[in-house]
Amino acid sequence: MANIKSAKKRVVIAERNRVHNVAKRSEMRTAVKKVINLCKAGDKEAAKVAFARAEVLLDRAATKGLIHINKAARHKSNLSKKIKALG
Template sequence: MANIKSAQKRARQSVKNRAHNMALRSKMRTYLKRVITAIESGDRAAAEASYKAAMPVLDSMVNKGIVHKNKAARHKSRLNARIKDLSA
């Protein structure tokens, strides 16, 4: 444990922030898994609905600094491509 008071406070804050970030990351992964399960079931309507629900969550994670914007863009692109393949 740190000896300096400001370092002790920083350690407390980092524990709290880590828990918050982990919860947000878990939420994001849950939304992404919903899209993937809908795609794997072959239901295009459900896949599109879950995709539309997941995109704002993904964008907010970028704004909060939880994930990099390129990672979010990669997820969006790949999921959208898989949804488009369902109709073909």
């Protein structure tokens, strides 16, 4: 454990940020899985609505540095391909 006051503070802040990041990452992954499951079920309209939400979450995660920009782009591309294949 840290001895210096500022180092102790950084430990607290790092833990707070970690918990926040875990929650945001989980929210993003859940949105992506929801789109995939709707595509498997064949519900194109619901998948489009869910994709719009997932797209926002992916972009926000990439902007905040939670995931890489290219990863967000890859996820969006793959999800849109799945939705278009339903047509």
